[in-house]
Amino acid sequence: xxxxxxxxxxxxxxxxxxxxxxxxxxxxxxxxxxxxxxxxxxxxxxxxxxxxxxxxxxxxxxxxxxxxxxxxxxxxxxxxx
Amino acid sequence: xxxxxxxxxxxxxxxxxxxxxxxxxxxxxxxxxxxxxxxxxxxxxxxxxxxxxxxxxxxxxxxxxxxxxxxxxxxxxxxxxxxxxxxxxxxxxxxxxxxxxxxxxxxxxxxxxxxxxxxxxxxxxxxxxxxxxxxxxxxxxxxxxxxxxxxxxxxxxxxxxxxxxxxxxxxxxxxxxxxxxxxxxxxxxxxxxxxxxxxxxxxxxxxxxxxxxxxxxxxxxxxxxxxxxxxxxxxxxxxxxxxxxxxxxxxxxxxxxxxxxxxxxxxxxxxxxxxxxxxxxxxxxxxxxxxxxxxxxxxxxxxxxxxxxxxxxxxxxxxxxxxxxxxxxxxxxxxxxxxxxxxxxxxxxxxxxxxxxxxxxxxxxxxxxxxxxxxxxxxxxxxxxxxxxxxxxxxxxxxxxxxxxxxxxxxxxxxxxxxxxxxxxxxxxxxxxxxxxxxxxxxxxxxxxxxxxxxxxxxxxxxxx
Numbered sequence: 001x002x003x004x005x006x007x008x009x010x011x012x013x014x015x016x017x018x019x020x021x022x023x024x025x026x027x028x029x030x031x032x033x034x035x036x037x038x039x040x041x042x043x044x045x046x047x048x049x050x051x052x053x054x055x056x057x058x059x060x061x062x063x064x065x066x067x068x069x070x071x072x073x074x075x076x077x078x079x080x081x
Numbered sequence: 082x083x084x085x086x087x088x089x090x091x092x093x094x095x096x097x098x099x100x101x102x103x104x105x106x107x108x109x110x111x112x113x114x115x116x117x118x119x120x121x122x123x124x125x126x127x128x129x130x131x132x133x134x135x136x137x138x139x140x141x142x143x144x145x146x147x148x149x150x151x152x153x154x155x156x157x158x159x160x161x162x163x164x165x166x167x168x169x170x171x172x173x174x175x176x177x178x179x180x181x182x183x184x185x186x187x188x189x190x191x192x193x194x195x196x197x198x199x200x201x202x203x204x205x206x207x208x209x210x211x212x213x214x215x216x217x218x219x220x221x222x223x224x225x226x227x228x229x230x231x232x233x234x235x236x237x238x239x240x241x242x243x244x245x246x247x248x249x250x251x252x253x254x255x256x257x258x259x260x261x262x263x264x265x266x267x268x269x270x271x272x273x274x275x276x277x278x279x280x281x282x283x284x285x286x287x288x289x290x291x292x293x294x295x296x297x298x299x300x301x302x303x304x305x306x307x308x309x310x311x312x313x314x315x316x317x318x319x320x321x322x323x324x325x326x327x328x329x330x331x332x333x334x335x336x337x338x339x340x341x342x343x344x345x346x347x348x349x350x351x352x353x354x355x356x357x358x359x360x361x362x363x364x365x366x367x368x369x370x371x372x373x374x375x376x377x378x379x380x381x382x383x384x385x386x387x388x389x390x391x392x393x394x395x396x397x398x399x400x401x402x403x404x405x406x407x408x409x410x411x412x413x414x415x416x417x418x419x420x421x422x423x424x425x426x427x428x429x430x431x432x433x434x435x436x437x438x439x440x441x442x443x444x445x446x447x448x449x450x451x452x453x454x455x456x457x458x459x460x461x462x463x464x465x466x467x468x469x470x471x472x473x474x475x476x477x478x479x480x481x482x483x484x485x486x487x488x489x490x491x492x493x494x495x496x497x498x499x500x501x502x503x504x505x506x507x508x509x510x511x512x513x514x515x516x517x518x519x520x521x522x523x524x525x526x527x528x529x530x531x532x533x534x535x536x537x538x539x540x541x542x543x544x545x546x
Contacts, residue, residue, distance in 0.1 A: 017511070018520060030318075032289075032290060032291065032318040032319065032320070038310055038314050038449055038480055038481055039448075039449065039481060039521055041317075042448075042478045042480040042484050042525065043525040045478060045479060045480055046478055046526060047525065055479070057339070065313065065316040065317045065343060066317065067317060
Protein backbone atom coordinates (compact mmCIF):
# COMPACT_ATOMS: atom_id res chain seq x y z
CA UNK A 1 0.00 0.00 0.00
CA UNK A 2 1.36 3.46 -0.84
CA UNK A 3 2.01 6.01 1.87
CA UNK A 4 -0.89 8.06 0.59
CA UNK A 5 -3.38 5.20 0.61
CA UNK A 6 -2.26 4.18 4.11
CA UNK A 7 -2.93 7.74 5.24
CA UNK A 8 -6.31 7.89 3.50
CA UNK A 9 -7.42 4.65 5.10
CA UNK A 10 -6.34 5.89 8.55
CA UNK A 11 -8.33 9.11 8.07
CA UNK A 12 -11.39 7.04 7.13
CA UNK A 13 -10.94 4.55 9.95
CA UNK A 14 -10.52 7.24 12.63
CA UNK A 15 -13.43 9.29 11.26
CA UNK A 16 -15.65 6.21 11.58
CA UNK A 17 -14.44 5.49 15.11
CA UNK A 18 -14.91 9.08 16.22
CA UNK A 19 -18.28 9.27 14.46
CA UNK A 20 -17.21 12.23 12.38
CA UNK A 21 -18.16 13.03 8.82
CA UNK A 22 -15.00 13.07 6.75
CA UNK A 23 -14.84 15.49 3.84
CA UNK A 24 -13.72 14.22 0.44
CA UNK A 25 -9.93 14.23 0.68
CA UNK A 26 -8.00 15.93 -2.08
CA UNK A 27 -4.58 17.55 -1.98
CA UNK A 28 -6.02 21.00 -1.32
CA UNK A 29 -8.51 19.92 1.34
CA UNK A 30 -7.69 22.04 4.37
CA UNK A 31 -7.07 19.77 7.38
CA UNK A 32 -9.17 22.01 9.54
CA UNK A 33 -12.10 21.59 7.18
CA UNK A 34 -11.87 17.83 6.75
CA UNK A 35 -14.22 17.13 9.65
CA UNK A 36 -11.71 15.76 12.17
CA UNK A 37 -10.86 17.26 15.57
CA UNK A 38 -7.50 17.44 17.39
CA UNK A 39 -8.00 14.10 19.08
CA UNK A 40 -8.65 12.44 15.72
CA UNK A 41 -5.40 13.87 14.32
CA UNK A 42 -3.55 12.77 17.42
CA UNK A 43 -4.78 9.20 16.91
CA UNK A 44 -3.95 9.27 13.19
CA UNK A 45 -0.38 10.41 13.88
CA UNK A 46 0.04 7.71 16.56
CA UNK A 47 -1.24 4.95 14.24
CA UNK A 48 0.81 6.15 11.28
CA UNK A 49 3.88 5.93 13.49
CA UNK A 50 3.01 2.25 14.00
CA UNK A 51 2.21 1.47 10.38
CA UNK A 52 4.77 3.66 8.56
CA UNK A 53 7.43 3.67 11.25
CA UNK A 54 7.87 7.45 11.23
CA UNK A 55 6.65 10.44 13.16
CA UNK A 56 7.60 13.47 11.09
CA UNK A 57 6.67 15.80 13.94
CA UNK A 58 9.19 14.30 16.33
CA UNK A 59 12.12 14.83 13.96
CA UNK A 60 14.91 16.91 15.38
CA UNK A 61 14.52 19.63 12.80
CA UNK A 62 11.51 21.91 13.01
CA UNK A 63 8.70 21.10 10.59
CA UNK A 64 6.12 23.43 9.17
CA UNK A 65 2.78 22.36 10.46
CA UNK A 66 0.80 20.96 7.51
CA UNK A 67 -2.24 22.95 6.48
CA UNK A 68 -3.70 20.88 3.65
CA UNK A 69 -4.14 17.14 3.22
CA UNK A 70 -1.52 17.32 0.45
CA UNK A 71 1.00 18.90 2.87
CA UNK A 72 0.27 16.16 5.36
CA UNK A 73 0.92 13.37 2.83
CA UNK A 74 4.10 15.06 1.54
CA UNK A 75 5.44 15.26 5.09
CA UNK A 76 5.12 11.49 5.47
CA UNK A 77 6.26 10.63 1.94
CA UNK A 78 9.45 12.55 2.62
CA UNK A 79 10.34 10.28 5.55
CA UNK A 80 8.70 6.89 5.04
CA UNK A 81 10.88 4.32 3.38
CA UNK B 82 -15.79 44.37 63.51
CA UNK B 83 -14.76 42.46 60.42
CA UNK B 84 -14.32 44.63 57.37
CA UNK B 85 -16.85 44.38 54.59
CA UNK B 86 -15.93 41.53 52.21
CA UNK B 87 -14.57 42.74 48.93
CA UNK B 88 -16.24 41.11 45.94
CA UNK B 89 -15.19 40.70 42.33
CA UNK B 90 -17.53 43.56 41.45
CA UNK B 91 -15.93 45.80 44.13
CA UNK B 92 -12.53 44.91 42.78
CA UNK B 93 -13.22 45.62 39.11
CA UNK B 94 -15.02 48.89 39.88
CA UNK B 95 -12.46 50.15 42.40
CA UNK B 96 -11.00 52.61 39.91
CA UNK B 97 -14.31 53.56 38.30
CA UNK B 98 -16.77 51.78 36.02
CA UNK B 99 -15.14 48.94 34.04
CA UNK B 100 -14.46 49.93 30.44
CA UNK B 101 -14.37 46.45 28.92
CA UNK B 102 -16.82 43.99 27.44
CA UNK B 103 -17.32 40.27 27.36
CA UNK B 104 -17.89 38.78 23.91
CA UNK B 105 -19.72 35.55 23.17
CA UNK B 106 -20.74 34.04 19.85
CA UNK B 107 -23.90 36.09 19.79
CA UNK B 108 -22.35 39.48 20.61
CA UNK B 109 -20.87 41.50 23.43
CA UNK B 110 -21.99 42.77 26.81
CA UNK B 111 -20.43 45.90 28.35
CA UNK B 112 -19.35 45.17 31.92
CA UNK B 113 -20.33 48.64 33.13
CA UNK B 114 -23.94 47.69 32.40
CA UNK B 115 -23.92 45.34 35.40
CA UNK B 116 -24.18 48.38 37.69
CA UNK B 117 -27.88 48.73 36.95
CA UNK B 118 -28.80 45.54 35.16
CA UNK B 119 -28.71 41.78 35.61
CA UNK B 120 -28.94 38.54 33.66
CA UNK B 121 -30.84 36.86 36.47
CA UNK B 122 -34.31 38.23 35.81
CA UNK B 123 -34.47 40.23 39.03
CA UNK B 124 -33.81 37.18 41.22
CA UNK B 125 -30.29 37.94 42.44
CA UNK B 126 -31.43 38.50 46.04
CA UNK B 127 -32.94 35.01 46.18
CA UNK B 128 -29.41 33.64 45.75
CA UNK B 129 -27.85 35.69 48.57
CA UNK B 130 -26.18 33.43 51.13
CA UNK B 131 -26.86 30.25 49.15
CA UNK B 132 -24.64 27.52 47.77
CA UNK B 133 -25.22 28.00 44.05
CA UNK B 134 -24.56 25.50 41.29
CA UNK B 135 -23.65 27.25 38.04
CA UNK B 136 -25.14 24.74 35.61
CA UNK B 137 -24.70 26.85 32.53
CA UNK B 138 -23.75 25.75 29.04
CA UNK B 139 -23.14 29.14 27.46
CA UNK B 140 -19.82 30.70 28.51
CA UNK B 141 -20.91 34.32 28.25
CA UNK B 142 -23.89 33.61 30.52
CA UNK B 143 -21.57 31.88 32.99
CA UNK B 144 -19.06 34.75 32.87
CA UNK B 145 -21.76 37.30 33.72
CA UNK B 146 -23.31 35.09 36.40
CA UNK B 147 -19.96 34.71 38.17
CA UNK B 148 -19.51 38.50 38.21
CA UNK B 149 -22.98 38.90 39.72
CA UNK B 150 -22.72 36.13 42.30
CA UNK B 151 -19.32 36.72 43.90
CA UNK B 152 -19.95 38.42 47.23
CA UNK B 153 -23.61 37.37 47.09
CA UNK B 154 -23.61 33.55 47.09
CA UNK B 155 -22.06 31.72 50.02
CA UNK B 156 -20.56 29.23 47.59
CA UNK B 157 -20.35 29.06 43.80
CA UNK B 158 -19.83 25.72 42.08
CA UNK B 159 -18.48 26.15 38.56
CA UNK B 160 -19.70 23.07 36.72
CA UNK B 161 -17.38 22.22 33.86
CA UNK B 162 -18.98 21.58 30.50
CA UNK B 163 -19.13 17.91 29.65
CA UNK B 164 -19.27 16.72 33.26
CA UNK B 165 -20.88 13.27 33.14
CA UNK B 166 -24.44 13.39 34.46
CA UNK B 167 -23.74 10.46 36.79
CA UNK B 168 -21.38 12.66 38.86
CA UNK B 169 -23.83 15.52 39.37
CA UNK B 170 -25.66 14.16 42.43
CA UNK B 171 -22.36 13.75 44.30
CA UNK B 172 -21.29 17.29 43.37
CA UNK B 173 -24.62 18.72 44.52
CA UNK B 174 -24.45 16.80 47.79
CA UNK B 175 -20.76 17.56 48.38
CA UNK B 176 -21.29 21.28 47.88
CA UNK B 177 -24.59 21.27 49.80
CA UNK B 178 -25.98 23.18 46.82
CA UNK B 179 -29.39 24.68 47.50
CA UNK B 180 -29.76 26.79 44.37
CA UNK B 181 -28.95 26.56 40.71
CA UNK B 182 -28.44 29.06 37.91
CA UNK B 183 -29.17 27.56 34.51
CA UNK B 184 -29.50 28.62 30.86
CA UNK B 185 -32.91 29.79 29.78
CA UNK B 186 -32.81 28.42 26.31
CA UNK B 187 -30.26 25.63 26.31
CA UNK B 188 -30.34 22.26 27.96
CA UNK B 189 -28.50 22.82 31.25
CA UNK B 190 -26.82 19.80 32.77
CA UNK B 191 -28.82 18.08 35.50
CA UNK B 192 -31.92 20.18 34.97
CA UNK B 193 -34.05 17.29 36.14
CA UNK B 194 -32.33 16.99 39.53
CA UNK B 195 -34.35 18.67 42.27
CA UNK B 196 -32.56 21.47 44.13
CA UNK B 197 -33.85 24.36 46.33
CA UNK B 198 -34.43 27.07 43.76
CA UNK B 199 -33.59 27.38 40.08
CA UNK B 200 -32.92 30.72 38.45
CA UNK B 201 -32.84 31.11 34.69
CA UNK B 202 -30.10 33.21 33.16
CA UNK B 203 -29.37 34.44 29.68
CA UNK B 204 -26.46 36.36 28.21
CA UNK B 205 -28.39 39.60 28.04
CA UNK B 206 -28.53 42.40 30.59
CA UNK B 207 -31.97 43.55 31.57
CA UNK B 208 -32.52 46.63 33.69
CA UNK B 209 -33.26 45.63 37.28
CA UNK B 210 -32.63 47.40 40.55
CA UNK B 211 -29.58 45.43 41.72
CA UNK B 212 -27.89 45.61 45.09
CA UNK B 213 -24.21 45.01 44.33
CA UNK B 214 -23.44 44.97 48.07
CA UNK B 215 -21.04 42.25 49.05
CA UNK B 216 -22.25 40.27 52.07
CA UNK B 217 -20.21 37.05 51.86
CA UNK B 218 -16.71 35.93 51.10
CA UNK B 219 -17.88 33.56 48.43
CA UNK B 220 -16.22 30.18 48.26
CA UNK B 221 -15.45 29.21 44.65
CA UNK B 222 -15.55 25.50 43.86
CA UNK B 223 -13.69 24.27 40.77
CA UNK B 224 -13.94 20.70 39.58
CA UNK B 225 -11.02 18.51 38.58
CA UNK B 226 -11.24 14.87 37.67
CA UNK B 227 -10.09 12.22 40.13
CA UNK B 228 -8.84 8.64 39.72
CA UNK B 229 -12.25 7.11 39.28
CA UNK B 230 -13.40 9.86 36.95
CA UNK B 231 -15.45 11.37 39.75
CA UNK B 232 -14.67 15.08 40.13
CA UNK B 233 -12.92 16.58 43.12
CA UNK B 234 -14.28 19.84 44.51
CA UNK B 235 -11.36 22.24 44.79
CA UNK B 236 -11.87 25.16 47.20
CA UNK B 237 -10.74 28.65 46.27
CA UNK B 238 -11.85 32.18 46.98
CA UNK B 239 -11.40 35.45 45.16
CA UNK B 240 -8.17 36.16 47.04
CA UNK B 241 -6.52 32.86 46.07
CA UNK B 242 -7.74 33.06 42.48
CA UNK B 243 -6.43 36.59 42.01
CA UNK B 244 -3.16 36.14 43.93
CA UNK B 245 -1.19 36.12 40.66
CA UNK B 246 -2.80 39.38 39.57
CA UNK B 247 -1.56 41.39 42.53
CA UNK B 248 0.94 44.19 41.86
CA UNK B 249 0.15 44.09 38.16
CA UNK B 250 -0.39 47.58 36.80
CA UNK B 251 -3.57 47.70 34.75
CA UNK B 252 -2.67 47.64 31.07
CA UNK B 253 -4.91 49.79 28.93
CA UNK B 254 -6.66 48.49 25.84
CA UNK B 255 -6.04 44.85 26.53
CA UNK B 256 -8.39 42.54 24.67
CA UNK B 257 -8.04 38.98 25.85
CA UNK B 258 -9.21 35.84 24.12
CA UNK B 259 -8.93 32.29 25.36
CA UNK B 260 -9.52 28.86 23.90
CA UNK B 261 -10.10 27.58 27.42
CA UNK B 262 -13.43 27.32 29.08
CA UNK B 263 -13.50 29.83 31.93
CA UNK B 264 -14.88 27.19 34.30
CA UNK B 265 -11.45 25.52 34.20
CA UNK B 266 -8.56 27.03 36.14
CA UNK B 267 -6.56 28.23 33.13
CA UNK B 268 -9.57 29.96 31.60
CA UNK B 269 -10.70 31.39 34.91
CA UNK B 270 -7.33 33.11 35.33
CA UNK B 271 -7.75 34.80 31.96
CA UNK B 272 -11.33 35.78 32.80
CA UNK B 273 -10.23 37.43 36.06
CA UNK B 274 -7.34 39.22 34.37
CA UNK B 275 -9.59 40.50 31.59
CA UNK B 276 -12.26 41.74 34.00
CA UNK B 277 -9.67 43.77 35.89
CA UNK B 278 -8.20 45.38 32.80
CA UNK B 279 -9.89 45.07 29.46
CA UNK B 280 -12.20 42.83 27.51
CA UNK B 281 -12.48 39.11 26.83
CA UNK B 282 -13.52 37.08 23.80
CA UNK B 283 -15.01 33.76 24.91
CA UNK B 284 -14.93 30.57 22.86
CA UNK B 285 -17.82 28.26 22.09
CA UNK B 286 -17.34 24.53 21.58
CA UNK B 287 -19.78 24.54 18.66
CA UNK B 288 -17.86 27.23 16.81
CA UNK B 289 -15.16 26.30 14.27
CA UNK B 290 -11.67 27.49 15.18
CA UNK B 291 -11.51 29.82 12.20
CA UNK B 292 -14.73 31.50 13.32
CA UNK B 293 -13.35 32.03 16.80
CA UNK B 294 -10.13 33.54 15.46
CA UNK B 295 -12.15 35.85 13.21
CA UNK B 296 -14.26 36.98 16.15
CA UNK B 297 -11.16 37.56 18.26
CA UNK B 298 -9.64 39.60 15.43
CA UNK B 299 -12.81 41.65 15.05
CA UNK B 300 -12.71 42.48 18.76
CA UNK B 301 -9.08 43.60 18.35
CA UNK B 302 -7.49 40.80 20.36
CA UNK B 303 -4.12 41.73 21.90
CA UNK B 304 -3.60 38.88 24.39
CA UNK B 305 -4.59 35.27 23.78
CA UNK B 306 -4.18 32.07 25.75
CA UNK B 307 -4.57 28.34 25.26
CA UNK B 308 -2.87 24.98 25.74
CA UNK B 309 -0.05 23.82 23.44
CA UNK B 310 -2.68 21.54 21.86
CA UNK B 311 -4.94 24.48 21.11
CA UNK B 312 -1.98 26.31 19.56
CA UNK B 313 -0.91 23.36 17.41
CA UNK B 314 -4.41 23.36 16.03
CA UNK B 315 -4.13 27.08 15.25
CA UNK B 316 -0.83 26.54 13.42
CA UNK B 317 -2.42 23.69 11.44
CA UNK B 318 -5.48 25.75 10.58
CA UNK B 319 -3.73 27.96 8.06
CA UNK B 320 -5.60 30.82 9.76
CA UNK B 321 -3.02 31.81 12.36
CA UNK B 322 -2.50 35.14 10.60
CA UNK B 323 -6.14 36.09 11.20
CA UNK B 324 -5.02 37.54 14.51
CA UNK B 325 -2.02 39.73 15.37
CA UNK B 326 -1.68 39.50 19.15
CA UNK B 327 0.98 41.26 21.22
CA UNK B 328 1.01 38.44 23.76
CA UNK B 329 0.56 34.71 23.25
CA UNK B 330 0.28 32.50 26.30
CA UNK B 331 0.51 28.73 26.67
CA UNK B 332 -0.39 26.76 29.78
CA UNK B 333 -2.03 23.54 30.92
CA UNK B 334 0.47 21.21 29.27
CA UNK B 335 4.21 21.02 28.76
CA UNK B 336 5.22 23.61 26.15
CA UNK B 337 7.92 22.02 24.04
CA UNK B 338 10.49 23.92 21.99
CA UNK B 339 8.72 23.08 18.69
CA UNK B 340 5.47 24.77 19.63
CA UNK B 341 7.28 27.77 21.14
CA UNK B 342 9.31 28.19 17.94
CA UNK B 343 6.22 27.65 15.79
CA UNK B 344 4.36 30.43 17.59
CA UNK B 345 7.33 32.79 17.51
CA UNK B 346 7.51 32.25 13.73
CA UNK B 347 3.77 32.82 13.32
CA UNK B 348 3.71 35.88 15.59
CA UNK B 349 7.16 37.48 15.38
CA UNK B 350 5.99 40.69 17.05
CA UNK B 351 4.41 38.95 20.02
CA UNK B 352 5.73 37.93 23.40
CA UNK B 353 5.30 34.15 23.54
CA UNK B 354 5.00 33.14 27.18
CA UNK B 355 4.35 29.80 28.79
CA UNK B 356 2.93 29.60 32.26
CA UNK B 357 2.61 26.90 34.84
CA UNK B 358 -0.47 26.63 36.98
CA UNK B 359 -2.73 23.95 38.40
CA UNK B 360 -6.15 24.05 39.98
CA UNK B 361 -4.73 22.91 43.32
CA UNK B 362 -1.45 24.83 43.33
CA UNK B 363 -2.45 28.04 41.57
CA UNK B 364 -0.23 30.03 39.21
CA UNK B 365 3.47 29.36 39.70
CA UNK B 366 5.33 31.31 37.06
CA UNK B 367 5.42 32.62 33.55
CA UNK B 368 8.43 32.18 31.27
CA UNK B 369 8.98 34.73 28.50
CA UNK B 370 12.38 33.82 27.08
CA UNK B 371 11.01 31.56 24.35
CA UNK B 372 12.74 28.46 25.69
CA UNK B 373 11.12 25.28 26.99
CA UNK B 374 11.35 24.68 30.72
CA UNK B 375 12.06 27.37 33.28
CA UNK B 376 15.16 28.97 34.85
CA UNK B 377 16.47 27.11 37.88
CA UNK B 378 16.81 30.47 39.62
CA UNK B 379 13.05 30.37 40.20
CA UNK B 380 13.57 27.51 42.65
CA UNK B 381 13.91 28.53 46.29
CA UNK B 382 14.07 32.20 45.28
CA UNK B 383 14.19 34.22 48.48
CA UNK B 384 11.46 36.77 48.98
CA UNK B 385 9.29 35.57 46.10
CA UNK B 386 5.54 35.54 46.84
CA UNK B 387 5.42 32.18 45.07
CA UNK B 388 7.77 29.71 46.66
CA UNK B 389 8.90 26.91 44.30
CA UNK B 390 10.89 23.92 45.34
CA UNK B 391 11.63 20.45 43.97
CA UNK B 392 11.37 17.62 46.46
CA UNK B 393 11.33 13.92 45.70
CA UNK B 394 11.46 14.83 42.04
CA UNK B 395 8.23 16.82 41.89
CA UNK B 396 7.48 20.53 41.85
CA UNK B 397 6.03 21.96 45.08
CA UNK B 398 4.41 25.36 45.21
CA UNK B 399 3.52 27.46 48.21
CA UNK B 400 1.74 30.74 47.58
CA UNK B 401 -1.38 32.73 48.28
CA UNK B 402 -2.69 31.17 45.06
CA UNK B 403 -2.86 27.67 46.55
CA UNK B 404 -6.32 26.16 46.81
CA UNK B 405 -7.59 25.73 50.36
CA UNK B 406 -8.37 22.03 49.96
CA UNK B 407 -10.95 19.62 48.63
CA UNK B 408 -14.50 20.03 49.82
CA UNK B 409 -16.22 17.00 51.31
CA UNK B 410 -15.08 13.50 52.04
CA UNK B 411 -12.03 13.58 49.81
CA UNK B 412 -10.21 16.14 51.99
CA UNK B 413 -7.45 13.78 53.08
CA UNK B 414 -6.27 13.29 49.53
CA UNK B 415 -5.40 16.94 48.90
CA UNK B 416 -1.77 16.97 47.72
CA UNK B 417 -0.44 19.04 50.63
CA UNK B 418 3.26 18.48 51.25
CA UNK B 419 4.81 18.60 54.71
CA UNK B 420 5.93 22.23 54.46
CA UNK B 421 2.39 23.35 53.61
CA UNK B 422 3.22 23.60 49.90
CA UNK B 423 1.07 21.92 47.27
CA UNK B 424 2.70 18.99 45.51
CA UNK B 425 1.88 19.43 41.83
CA UNK B 426 2.84 15.85 41.00
CA UNK B 427 4.75 17.20 38.02
CA UNK B 428 8.18 15.66 37.71
CA UNK B 429 11.08 18.03 37.17
CA UNK B 430 14.59 17.45 35.91
CA UNK B 431 17.28 20.09 36.20
CA UNK B 432 19.84 20.26 33.40
CA UNK B 433 22.44 22.98 33.92
CA UNK B 434 20.60 26.21 34.74
CA UNK B 435 17.24 25.06 33.41
CA UNK B 436 14.42 22.92 34.81
CA UNK B 437 12.32 20.75 32.50
CA UNK B 438 9.01 19.01 33.01
CA UNK B 439 9.20 15.25 32.53
CA UNK B 440 5.51 14.41 32.90
CA UNK B 441 3.22 13.47 35.72
CA UNK B 442 4.06 11.44 38.74
CA UNK B 443 1.66 8.65 39.45
CA UNK B 444 1.10 8.17 35.75
CA UNK B 445 -1.60 10.75 35.17
CA UNK B 446 -1.62 11.33 31.45
CA UNK B 447 -2.36 14.73 29.98
CA UNK B 448 -4.25 14.43 26.68
CA UNK B 449 -4.69 17.89 25.23
CA UNK B 450 -5.02 19.45 28.69
CA UNK B 451 -7.40 16.80 30.04
CA UNK B 452 -6.29 14.47 32.80
CA UNK B 453 -6.46 10.75 32.20
CA UNK B 454 -5.90 8.19 34.93
CA UNK B 455 -4.58 4.92 33.45
CA UNK B 456 -6.33 2.87 36.12
CA UNK B 457 -9.76 4.00 34.97
CA UNK B 458 -9.12 2.75 31.43
CA UNK B 459 -7.41 -0.43 32.60
CA UNK B 460 -10.50 -1.20 34.66
CA UNK B 461 -12.65 -1.05 31.53
CA UNK B 462 -10.27 -3.23 29.50
CA UNK B 463 -9.78 -5.70 32.34
CA UNK B 464 -13.51 -6.20 32.66
CA UNK B 465 -13.47 -7.97 29.31
CA UNK B 466 -13.64 -11.76 29.69
CA UNK B 467 -10.72 -12.37 27.31
CA UNK B 468 -8.35 -10.07 29.20
CA UNK B 469 -6.07 -11.05 32.04
CA UNK B 470 -4.40 -7.72 32.63
CA UNK B 471 -3.56 -4.48 30.91
CA UNK B 472 -1.36 -1.46 31.25
CA UNK B 473 -2.32 1.92 29.92
CA UNK B 474 0.46 4.38 29.25
CA UNK B 475 1.14 7.65 27.50
CA UNK B 476 2.73 7.99 24.13
CA UNK B 477 4.12 11.37 23.19
CA UNK B 478 2.04 13.01 20.53
CA UNK B 479 2.69 16.16 18.53
CA UNK B 480 -0.97 17.16 18.42
CA UNK B 481 -2.29 16.61 21.93
CA UNK B 482 0.98 16.27 23.83
CA UNK B 483 0.14 12.66 24.61
CA UNK B 484 -2.28 9.95 23.62
CA UNK B 485 -3.25 6.88 25.55
CA UNK B 486 -2.10 3.41 24.42
CA UNK B 487 -2.79 0.05 26.03
CA UNK B 488 -0.80 -3.17 26.32
CA UNK B 489 -3.06 -6.11 26.93
CA UNK B 490 -2.29 -9.60 28.18
CA UNK B 491 -4.95 -12.13 27.24
CA UNK B 492 -6.41 -14.66 29.61
CA UNK B 493 -5.40 -18.25 28.91
CA UNK B 494 -7.64 -19.77 26.26
CA UNK B 495 -10.05 -22.11 27.95
CA UNK B 496 -9.60 -24.77 25.31
CA UNK B 497 -12.89 -24.19 23.59
CA UNK B 498 -11.06 -22.35 20.84
CA UNK B 499 -13.63 -19.57 20.79
CA UNK B 500 -11.21 -16.66 20.88
CA UNK B 501 -11.00 -14.57 17.74
CA UNK B 502 -7.66 -13.55 16.16
CA UNK B 503 -5.81 -10.64 17.75
CA UNK B 504 -6.86 -8.03 15.23
CA UNK B 505 -10.53 -8.69 15.86
CA UNK B 506 -9.82 -8.75 19.59
CA UNK B 507 -8.16 -5.34 19.46
CA UNK B 508 -11.15 -3.95 17.61
CA UNK B 509 -13.55 -5.47 20.10
CA UNK B 510 -11.62 -4.02 23.06
CA UNK B 511 -11.52 -0.57 21.46
CA UNK B 512 -15.22 -0.83 20.87
CA UNK B 513 -15.93 -1.63 24.50
CA UNK B 514 -13.72 1.33 25.59
CA UNK B 515 -15.64 3.66 23.30
CA UNK B 516 -18.91 2.50 24.83
CA UNK B 517 -17.91 3.45 28.38
CA UNK B 518 -15.20 6.13 28.20
CA UNK B 519 -14.94 9.72 27.00
CA UNK B 520 -13.25 9.85 23.55
CA UNK B 521 -9.92 11.26 24.85
CA UNK B 522 -9.64 8.30 27.25
CA UNK B 523 -10.02 5.64 24.54
CA UNK B 524 -6.61 4.18 23.62
CA UNK B 525 -5.27 5.28 20.23
CA UNK B 526 -3.75 1.83 19.90
CA UNK B 527 -4.09 -1.50 21.66
CA UNK B 528 -1.28 -4.04 21.54
CA UNK B 529 -1.65 -7.66 22.56
CA UNK B 530 1.52 -8.58 24.47
CA UNK B 531 2.66 -11.88 26.01
CA UNK B 532 3.20 -10.46 29.50
CA UNK B 533 3.59 -7.32 31.60
CA UNK B 534 6.22 -6.68 34.22
CA UNK B 535 5.07 -6.65 37.81
CA UNK B 536 7.23 -4.93 40.44
CA UNK B 537 8.56 -6.52 43.62
CA UNK B 538 5.73 -4.84 45.51
CA UNK B 539 3.30 -6.74 43.34
CA UNK B 540 2.24 -3.68 41.40
CA UNK B 541 2.13 -3.27 37.70
CA UNK B 542 5.46 -1.77 36.65
CA UNK B 543 4.88 1.62 35.12
CA UNK B 544 7.96 2.80 33.28
CA UNK B 545 8.40 6.55 33.34
CA UNK B 546 6.77 8.14 30.36
